[in-house]
Every structure is written in structure tokens, then in C-alpha cells.
Amino acid sequence: MSLKRDEIMLLTVVGTLLGLGLLMVFNASSVKAFHLNGQSSFFLGRQVIFAIFGAVALFLCAKFDYHWWSKLTLPLVLLSILLLGLVLVPGIGHQVKGATRWIKTPFFNLQASEFCKLSFVIYLSAYLAKKGDKIRDFKRGLLPPLIILGIVVALLMQEPDFGSSVVIAALTIILIFVSGARFKHLAGLGLLGGVAIFAAIAGKGYRLDRLTSFLNWQGQGTSHQLKQSLIAYGAGGISGVGAGNSAQKLFYLPEAYTDFIVAVWAEEFGLIGVTFLAFLVFMLLLIGLKISRSAPDRLGTILAFGLTLLLVLQMTVNYWVTLGLLPTKGLTFPFFSYGGSSLCVSLAAVGVLLNVSRQTR
Secondary structure: OOOOHHHHHHHHHHHHHHHHHHHHHHHHHHHHHHHHHOOOOHHHHHHHHHHHHHHHHHHHHHHOOHHHHHHOHHHHHHHHHHHHHHHOOOOOEEEEOOEEEEEEOOOOEEEHHHHHHHHHHHHHHHHHHHHHHHHHOHHHHHHHHHHHHHHHHHHHHHOOOHHHHHHHHHHHHHHHHHOOOOHHHHHHHHHHHHHHHHHHHHHOHHHHHHHHHHHOOOOOHHHHHHHHHHHHHHHHOOOOOOOOOOOOOOOOOOOOOOOOHHHHHHHHHHHHHHHHHHHHHHHHHHHHHHHHHHOOOHHHHHHHHHHHHHHHHHHHHHHHHHHOOOOOOOOOOOOOOOOHHHHHHHHHHHHHHHHHHHOOO
16 A cells, blocks of 8 residues: 555654664764773664664554554553553662663663553543543543553652653643643643642752752753753854764763753754754644544544654653753653664654554545
8 A cells, every 4th residue: 555645754754853863873872882882883783773673663553453552551551550660679670870760671671651651642542532522521531541640650750750750741631631621620730730740849859950950050960961952052053063073972961862962963963953853843743733633533633643742742842951941851852862662662653643644534
């Protein structure tokens, strides 16, 4: 079966992001990789392997009828909760820089929160499609997914993974809003969420440090990443310092090939490169919304919208963090940053989008 125009455009945008991402992962990580492993292509090699697995996941999800996901929501949610619980088990969870977010396996470390984001969007989309107008009733409509959300967020905060918690909570609010929930319920949830975020920030010193550093860039400590990121943007100017010529990747900017890879891109390719990257994100949003609007049923509409929002929201948050528009969070830029779990899950999400598009009338 030949690909539709929207499907070709979607694969072109994702393929461009992935191709540029592979080049940037090698570019931004080669010095650190050689320093740690004596092999400059170490992180690139791993990312290529993850890209292959992700491509297989994309292909399989594109072939798998998305209506069947509604029959698998309970196993997916239970598996997500199980994985998030295993992360916290000593000897199974893998800790990096004070955060335990990965499950150790013989071959790679699985970041359970990435799988959880995808499975939760699938669950919530199927639930909202099934409930219809009943979503306006708090007890019979809104309460069940909020209970699941509470369990998921509680486990994520134990890792701790504040960024993923905020993304999943924001996705939930937006999806129930577009599904027709009452404004008074949304306002109450927004107020409750604001109180919870304030308590989470105030309860952990490092989160409070990040917030104060965000509000006052002249401070010390946790503002270092933000300062170096802004230096990278400033050094890039209009056209950048040239491919491979970033100074920030030389141990000045922490996480240069993961959370702050966009800053290295901005330094090397300047405003022109940043604008092009933003254009790709915007195109992904437009294509995803078009697929959602053209979906053959309510499930396809909500699912396509939720998956598009999942990808674009995380891209936007990562982008804004590197620009100092949001406090620092440990979120990758899908398809572009280094991270096997994120890449595989993001490509699987694209596969589901393709399947929704292929069933459009």
C-alpha cells in the first residue's frame, strides 16, 4: 500500500530529526566518549542500535490496528506501574547522579518513565473515547483516570522524575479538556496541581535551587547548566560557529549530548539552525493535528492528538529549558537527544500515528 501525503511528510520530518540527531550525538559526545571509553563513537554506536530497534517498533505499530490498543490498556497500565515499581527496588534500579530512573538489564538500561508516558496516553485516549459525555461527571468520568495518574506520579516522584510527572499531568489535563470535561473540574484540578507542584519544589532543596537559579541567573550552583547553555546560544549568533566547532561540548556544558544537545546545535548553527529545528517541530505538530482531525473515529482522534502532544510538548519543554524559559528538567528532545528508551518509544508513537492515518476515510 502506498503512503499518503501526510504519512510521507511525517516520516520525512521524523527522519530528518533522527538523522540530524545521530550526527549531533556523535558531535556532542565524541570528546566525552573518548575520555570515558577510549572510543569517540561509543555513544553514537549505541544510539544507532536503539534507532534500529525503534524503527522496528515503528514498523510494527504502523501495522498494528490502533483499535486493539483499547483492549490492551489494562495490561499496559499494570506493566507501567510494575516497571516504575521495579525501578525503586535496590539491585534492579540503576542510579545516576542521585536519581534512580533506569532498570538494569544485561544489554541496556530501560527508562521506565518513557514507556509509561506512551502507555498512559494510550490508556487515557481509550478511556476518554469510551466514556464520551460521561467525562463531565466527576465520579464516574474523571475520578478513575485521576487515580491512575496519582499512582503513576507518586512512583515517578520517588525516582525522582519531576519532569516526566509534569508532562504526564499536563497531558492528562489537556486531553480531558478537549474531551469535554467541565471547566469547574479542570479549575479544581489546576489548583490542586499547582499546590502539589509547589509542595514538590519546596520539599526538595535541589528543586528549589533550580527554581531560584531560573529566577536569578547570577546565582551559583544549579544555574551552571543554564549559564553555559545561554553562552552557547550567544556564541552561535545568526549562522553559528560551524559544524563540529562547539566549545561548550568540551566539558563546559553538562549533558551536552542529552538534555542540552539543542544548545550545542544552536552554538554551531546559530539562529538559522534553531529556526530550522523549530520549523520541524511545528511541522510535526501540524501533521499530527491533521491526522487527528481526519481520524475515522473518536478513539483515533484522541489517540493521534495525545501522541502528537506527547512528542511536541516534550520537545517544547526541552527547547525552553535550554533557553532559560523554564527551570532545568531532565527531559530529552525526542529523536534528537541521546537516549535509547526515549528514541524507541518516540518512534513507536510515530508508528501508531501512521496506523491512525492509514485508516482515515
